[in-house]
Amino acid sequence: MKLNIFSNQTELNEQLAQYVITVAQKAIAEKGRFDFVLTGGSSPKGLYQLLSTTYKNQIDWDKTYFFFGDERTVLPFEKDYNGLMAKESFFDNLELQDEHIFYVDTNLSPEEAAADYKQKLDAHFAGSAIVFDLILLGMGDDAHTASIFPHTTLVNNQELTVASVWVEKLNTNRVSLTAPLINQAKHVVFITFGANKAIALHNVLGGTQDFANYPSQLIKPTNGDLQWFVDEAATSLLK
Numbered sequence: 378m379k380l381n382i383f384s385n386q387t388e389l390n391e392q393l394a395q396y397v398i399t400v401a402q403k404a405i406a407e408k409g410r411f412d413f414v415l416t417g418g419s420s421p422k423g424l425y426q427l428l429s430t431t432y433k434n435q436i437d438w439d440k441t442y443f444f445f446g447d448e449r450t451v452l453p454f455e456k457d458y459n460g461l462m463a464k465e466s467f468f469d470n471l472e473l474q475d476e477h478i479f480y481v482d483t484n485l486s487p488e489e490a491a492a493d494y495k496q497k498l499d500a501h502f503a504g505s506a507i508v509f510d511l512i513l514l515g516m517g518d519d520a521h522t523a524s525i526f527p528h529t530t531l532v533n534n535q536e537l538t539v540a541s542v543w544v545e546k547l548n549t550n551r552v553s554l555t556a557p558l559i560n561q562a563k564h565v566v567f568i569t570f571g572a573n574k575a576i577a578l579h580n581v582l583g584g585t586q587d588f589a590n591y592p593s594q595l596i597k598p599t600n601g602d603l604q605w606f607v608d609e610a611a612t613s614l615l616k
C-alpha cells in the first residue's frame with residue numbers, strides 16, 4: 378500500500394490524473410482497452426474534470442470503458458445518481474459511445490439492478506474473471522467505501538459479485554461491487570481529502586483491524602496494488 382500525501386486538492390488531483398493516465402496507457406498498450414471503475418460522491422469531481430479537459434488527449438477514450446463502484450437507488454440521472462455526477466463532470470466533455478459507459482440500471486429493483494449489472498460485467502469480461510484495470514474509491518467519514526457501510530451485510534459478503542445492500546443509517550438500498558470483487562482489480566486507488574476524513578482515515582490506516590466499523594480496511598487487492606491519494610488535512614491524526 379502506498380500513501381501519497383499532498384498539501385492541497387489541486388496538487389492531489391494533478392498527481393492522481395497522471396497516475397490514471399499512466400495506468401490507462403499501460404492497459405491499452407497491453408490488452409487493448411482500459412476498464413475503469415469510477416467512484417461517486419463529491420471528492421472525484423475535480424479529477425474527472427481535469428481528465429476530461431486539461432488531459433483530454435492523454436487517454437484513448439475510444440478504448441476506455443467506464444463502470445461504477447456503487448450506485449444510489451434513485452432513478453437514472455436523478456439528483457444523487459452517481460452516473461449523473463460522472464456524466465456532468467466527465468463524460469459530457471468527451472465524445473463517448475454509449476456502450477462504453479456501464480450505468481447501473483436503477484429502473485430495476487435494487488436486487489434486480491445488482492444482478493443485471495453483474496451480468497453486464499460477466500459479458501464485458503467474456504466470462505473470464507472480472508479484473509478491472511483501475512478502481513477509484515472514495516471514503517466516507519464513517520470509513521465506508523463504495524456502498525460497503527459499517528455493520529451492513531456487505532461487510533461480510535465474500536462473493537465476487539455486485540450486491541444490493543440495505544443501509545439503515547441512510548434508510549435506503551444501495552447497489553455496490555463487493556470487497557472481494559474490488560480486491561480482484563489490478564490497481565485500486567482511494568481519493569480522500571479534507572479534515573472531516575481525518576478520524577476515519579486514522580481508524581482505517583492506523584487503528585486496529587475492525588471491518589465492521591471501518592469497512593475501507595476490507596480493501597486489500599489480492600494481486601494488484603493499493604494507493605491512497607490524500608491531503609495533509611485528512612492525515613492530521615496519522616502518526
Ligand SMILES: O=C(O)[C@H](O)[C@@H](O)[C@H](O)[C@H](O)COP(=O)(O)O
Binds near residue numbers: 524
Ligand atoms: O456513492 C457514493 O457516495 C460513493 O461511492 C461513496 O462511497 C463516496 O465515495 C463516499 O461517501 C465519499 O464521498 P465524498 O467524496 O462525497 O466525501
